[in-house]
Each structure stands twice: as C-alpha cells, then as structure tokens.
Amino acid sequence: MTGDRFEVERVRRDFPILRRRIGSAELVYLDSANTAQKPEAVIRAMAEHYRCHNANVARAMHTLGAEATAAFEGARQKVAAFIGARPEEVVFTKNASEALNLAAHSLGATLAPGDEVVISVAEHHSNIVPWQLACQRSGARLRWFDLTEQGRLDLDQAAAERLINPRTKIVAVTWVSNVTGAVSPLTEIAAQARAVGAKLVLDGSQGVPHRPCDVTALGADLMAFTGHKLAGPTGIGALWGRYDLLEAMPPFLGGGEMIEIVRMEGSTYARPPHRFEAGTPPIAQAVGLGAAIDYLTGWGMDAIASHEADLTAYALARLAELPEVRLIGPADPTDRGGAIAFTLADLHPHDVMQVLDSYGVAVRGGHHCARPLHQRFQVTASVRVSSYLYTTRSEIDRLIEALIATLEFFRVRPGRK
Amino acid sequence: MDLESLYQEIILDHYRAKRHAGLRQPYDVEVTHVNPSCGDELVLRLALAGDRVADLSYQAEGCSISQASTSVMSDLVIGRRLDEAVGLHDGFQAMLEGQGRVELDEAVYGDAVAFHGVAQFPARVKCAMLGWAAFRDAAWRCHPSAGESDD
Numbered sequence: 001m002t003g004d005r006f007e008v009e010r011v012r013r014d015f016p017i018l019r020r021r022i023g024s025a026e027l028v029y030l031d032s033a034n035t036a037q038k039p040e041a042v043i044r045a046m047a048e049h050y051r052c053h054n055a056n057v058a059r060a061m062h063t064l065g066a067e068a069t070a071a072f073e074g075a076r077q078k079v080a081a082f083i084g085a086r087p088e089e090v091v092f093t094k095n096a097s098e099a100l101n102l103a104a105h106s107l108g109a110t111l112a113p114g115d116e117v118v119i120s121v122a123e124h125h126s127n128i129v130p131w132q133l134a135c136q137r138s139g140a141r142l143r144w145f146d147l148t149e150q151g152r153l154d155l156d157q158a159a160a161e162r163l164i165n166p167r168t169k170i171v172a173v174t175w176v177s178n179v180t181g182a183v184s185p186l187t188e189i190a191a192q193a194r195a196v197g198a199k200l201v202l203d204g205s206q207g208v209p210h211r212p213c214d215v216t217a218l219g220a221d222l223m224a225f226t227g228h229k230l231a232g233p234t235g236i237g238a239l240w241g242r243y244d245l246l247e248a249m250p251p252f253l254g255g256g257e258m259i260e261i262v263r264m265e266g267s268t269y270a271r272p273p274h275r276f277e278a279g280t281p282p283i284a285q286a287v288g289l290g291a292a293i294d295y296l297t298g299w300g301m302d303a304i305a306s307h308e309a310d311l312t313a314y315a316l317a318r319l320a321e322l323p324e325v326r327l328i329g330p331a332d333p334t335d336r337g338g339a340i341a342f343t344l345a346d347l348h349p350h351d352v353m354q355v356l357d358s359y360g361v362a363v364r365g366g367h368h369c370a371r372p373l374h375q376r377f378q379v380t381a382s383v384r385v386s387s388y389l390y391t392t393r394s395e396i397d398r399l400i401e402a403l404i405a406t407l408e409f410f411r412v413r414p415g416r417k
Numbered sequence: 418m419d420l421e422s423l424y425q426e427i428i429l430d431h432y433r434a435k436r437h438a439g440l441r442q443p444y445d446v447e448v449t450h451v452n453p454s455c456g457d458e459l460v461l462r463l464a465l466a467g468d469r470v471a472d473l474s475y476q477a478e479g480c481s482i483s484q485a486s487t488s489v490m491s492d493l494v495i496g497r498r499l500d501e502a503v504g505l506h507d508g509f510q511a512m513l514e515g516q517g518r519v520e521l522d523e524a525v526y527g528d529a530v531a532f533h534g535v536a537q538f539p540a541r542v543k544c545a546m547l548g549w550a551a552f553r554d555a556a557w558r559c560h561p562s563a564g565e566s567d568d
Contacts, residue, residue, distance in 0.1 A: 348480035358420040366455040380456040
C-alpha cells in the first residue's frame with residue numbers, strides 16, 4: 001500500500017484549503033490537533049457518494065442500498081486494517097467522545113462500590129467526565145496518575161501510591177497527550193493493568209492519525225479515536241474493542257439496527273459491532289474516513305510519523321530561541337507527538353492567538369479541554385501549536401516571526417515602529 | 418482582521434493599569450464567573466448604598482480584553498444608580514452583539530466605546546462580557562427587579 005516517496009510540497013497540493021489567505025497573509029495552519037485539514041480525495045469521495053450511491057445502509061434492499069452498505073462496511077474494513085484489527089471489532093461512533101462514553105457506560109456497567117478506575121491528570125475532558133459519571137453511578141472510586149515536571153506520567157509516584165492494584169478494574173489513559181505531546185508509557189501501564197486483571201482503555205485521538213498503529217501491540221482492550229483529526233470528516237469516530245470483550249458488553253444507545261428481536265416485553269441485541277450502532281450511522285462520513293485512510297496509507301504512516309518527528313524537533317529548537325516561551329510538556333523530542341503547548345511571557349493565550357491570527361498563523365489558545373492538566377502546571381491556559389503531514393519548516397519559521405511580533409505588539413520586547 | 422481596531426490603546430492602558438482591582442470589604446454579594454473555553458475566572462463583589470453602587474471590586478485572571486473591559490466597567494458603574502448601571506450593561510452587550518452596527522454614546526460610555534472593535538471578533542465577545550455579566554448577575558442577586566422597567 002505504501003508507495004510514493006513522501007514530499008511535503010506534493011502533499012500540500014492535495015489540500016485545497018492550504019492555498020487560502022487570511023486577510024493578506026498566507027494561511028499557516030498549526031491547529032491540526034484540534035481538527036486536521038482534508039485532502040481533495042476525501043472531499044471528492046464524499047461528494048461522489050452523495051451524487052451516485054446515497055441510500056440507507058443494511059435496511060435498504062435495492063441496488064443503491066447495497067452500494068451504500070458495501071461502502072460503509074468497506075470503510076470499516078479500512079479502519080480495521082489501519083489499526084491492525086478485525087472489522088467486526090470496529091464500532092463507528094460520531095466522535096472519540098461518544099466512543100469513550102460508550103466505553104465508560106458499557107464497560108463501566110460492571111463497576112461496583114470498592115472498585116477503582118484509574119485515569120491521568122493529562123486526559124482530555126472526554127476521558128475524564130465519562131469516568132466521573134461512571135463512578136458516580138456505580139460507587140467506584142476514581143484515581144489518577146500525576147505528571148512529572150516534564151509532563152510525563154509519573155510512574156514512580158503511582159507505584160508509591162499503589163495506584164494500580166487488585167481493586168483496579170479499568171485503566172483509561174491517552175496514547176499521546178493533546179497538550180504536552182507526551183507519549184504515554186503504554187508498555188508499562190498495560191503490563192500493570194494485565195497483572196491485576198484490569199481492562200486498558202486508550203484514547204487514541206492524537207496517536208492514530210500520526211503514527212503506525214497495531215492496537216494489539218499497544219496492549220489495549222478498547223481504543224477510541226476520531227475521523228476528523230485523521231484528515232477525514234467530522235461526525236465519525238470509532239471504538240475498537242477486543243471482540244470477546246465487546247461481546248460481553250451491554251448496549252449503550254438503543255434504537256434501530258442494534259437489535260435482534262424487539263418484543264414489547266423486552267428485546268435481544270445484535271452482535272458487535274452493530275449492537276453499538278443504533279440508528280442511521282454517519283454513512284458518507286464513513287466513506288470520507290475510508291478515503292482519508294487510503295490517502296494517508298498512500299504516503300505511508302512511517303513516512304508521515306518521521307516527517308512529523310523532524311518537524312517537532314525543529315519547532316522545539318526554534319521555540320527554545322525565545323526566552324519568553326515556557327514549555328508545558330517535554331522539551332525532548334523523543335516519545336513525543338506533534339502538539340507543543342507553551343505560555344509566552346505573561347501574555348494571555350487568547351491575546352497571543354489573536355495576534356498570530358492577524359499574521360495568518362492559526363493556533364489554539366485556551367485549556368484545550370484539559371483543564372486539570374493546566375492546573376497541574378499552575379496556568380489557566382496555554383498556546384498550542386500542532387502539525388500534520390502537510391506542515392513545513394518554513395511555517396514554523398513564520399510562527400516564530402509572528403511570536404516575536406506579538407511580543408513587540410504587547411511591548412514585552414521593544415517595538416519596531 | 419484589523420488588530421489595531423481590536424486592541425485600541427485605551428484597552429491596553431486599562432489592561433496594564435487596572436482600575437478598582439482587588440477584592441474589598443464591605444460587600445453585599447460576591448459572584449464567581451468563568452469563561453469555560455479558556456478557564457478564565459472572575460470573582461466580583463458588589464456593595465450597595467441605597468439604590469447606588471457604593472463599590473465594585475474584583476479579582477480576575479484573563480486576557481487583555483476581559484481585564485480591560487472589567488476595569489472600564491468598574492469606572493463606569495461605581496457611584497451610579499444600580500438600575501442605570503444595569504442599563505449600561507444592556508447597551509454594552511447590544512453593541513458587542515451588533516456586529517459593528519450598534520454605536521455607543523461616548524458621553525455616556527466613555528472608555529467603553531473603545532470595545533467597538535471587539536464586535537468584529539465574535540470569538541472575543543465572551544471575553545469582553547465576562548466582567549459585565551458577573552456584575553449583571555450580582556445586581557440581580559441584590560435586587561431581582563433591577564434594570565427591569567416599572568410598567
């Protein structure tokens with residue numbers, strides 16, 4: 001499947017939005033951890049689906065229905081192959097948040113008072129709140145990994161606290177942090193979870209789009225991720241699960257297509273993955289996601305990962321030239337994804353984001369749905385820069401210039417006027 | 418996008434030297450408001466003397482727009498009749514949500530007219546309203562009918 005030699009300038013030609021201007025400036029899109037841009041192939045595949053093959057799936061028996069069903073199930077096969085899984089282990093959801101809510105609701109249905117669920121302070125709110133709710137419903141106790149000053153999961157402190165112990169039933173952590181970029185030590189965590197019989201749930205939202213994925217090798221029992229961060233459309237995500245585990249899990253949402261037999265007195269349910277897909281699914285979005293996976297696979301995930309690793313190292317080095325930058329997360333580019341969060345002097349991230357935007361540089365300013373992580377580092381918010389396969393070194397240079405202009409605008413540095 | 422129209426010099430001046438900042442005694446009501454997208458927090462205290470705002474004090478973490486807006490507001494409402502001050506809130510909000518079509522009277526609003534540019538940046542309207550919304554909430558808690566017409 002991998003073929004074309006990776007060349008970022010050729011990649012960029014496939015993304016129409018990258019030719020946009022913001023005011024008089026060329027767009028520098030450094031917000032891919034928020035949502036990725038879409039290649040022409042994805043846009044075309046979705047339009048083609050609506051133009052030529054649109055029908056409902058599974059229940060429409062006519063020709064178009066068969067085509068739409070084949071396209072939808074074909075997308076499931078592509079997703080499965082992309083993460084090293086079997087198609088029947090891939091449940092389509094509307095996003096990663098819904099996938100994590102499904103996990104917390106259905107896997108969490110077995111929780112009881114005295115049980116413990118372990119997350120980390122680095123989690124996105126979507127991997128915190130569903131577990132808080134599950135613990136409230138069941139009486140289980142929620143515990144969490146702290147972080148080291150470099151933003152890595154603090155395994156030593158966890159061991160001292162006996163964080164993972166025989167009462168632990170579920171461990172739910174991110175693969176790659178959406179703020180610090182840190183890659184979690186999954187080998188160690190998976191081994192600890194396995195040793196006490198706990199299930200490991202991964203938030204793969206910032207991992208799956210950026211690096212080769214073999215979900216079994218990661219040691220996970222369930223993994224959530226989303227399509228729109230993977231150069232695919234919004235409105236579709238996935239929950240991967242070990243089949244025997246999915247089969248033991250009760251339904252999440254009830255409705256059409258997730259049933260076997262419905263009687264007024266009670267119903268029986270379809271087998272996974274359809275048990276967890278109530279109602280008309282995001283069909284065109286699945287087609288778009290399949291096209292995105294074909295597109296990324298065409299360049300090769302190894303090549304994409306190594307391009308991003310190079311770019312992250314370059315961005316970290318350039319940011320280190322500015323004494324006003326305080327990094328939140330590891331300065332060392334090893335075991336690190338492409339998200340780089342920082343504060344700039346005492347400027348508020350909203351203000352930094354606003355000035356950068358006037359130079360065409362799109363970044364995110366805020367807590368990035370990770371308020372506890374920001375509290376851990378005694379800040380309310382940060383500026384986050386994130387890249388993808390289409391990001392270039394010269395865009396990082398434009399970022400640095402715009403950051404210097406921001407410092408001058410707010411008179412942290414003497415102005416050029 | 419015109420950066421200078423957003424960050425007018427008056428706004429940056431208030432940001433650098435905030436008026437009436439810090440939490441003071443005595444007060445009648447204290448409220449805490451947050452901007453959920455960035456986690457910015459504002460604690461605001463309102464003290465009344467009869468139908469007038471005797472003092473308004475606050476402690477805030479936030480961007481230049483929210484800090485400056487709160488500072489300007491404190492200047493405007495302290496010493497004013499509560500129902501008048503609530504009326505200023507309503508007018509300021511209407512201006513921010515007016516997409517540039519609503520002008521404020523400078524004779525009444527003073528420095529607050531400098532926030533006219535914010536109306537062109539919908540994502541920042543919430544920042545400029547943080548302090549004002551907290552004040553409106555505090556006024557409502559003191560006098561649930563404040564700012565409503567008598568008839």
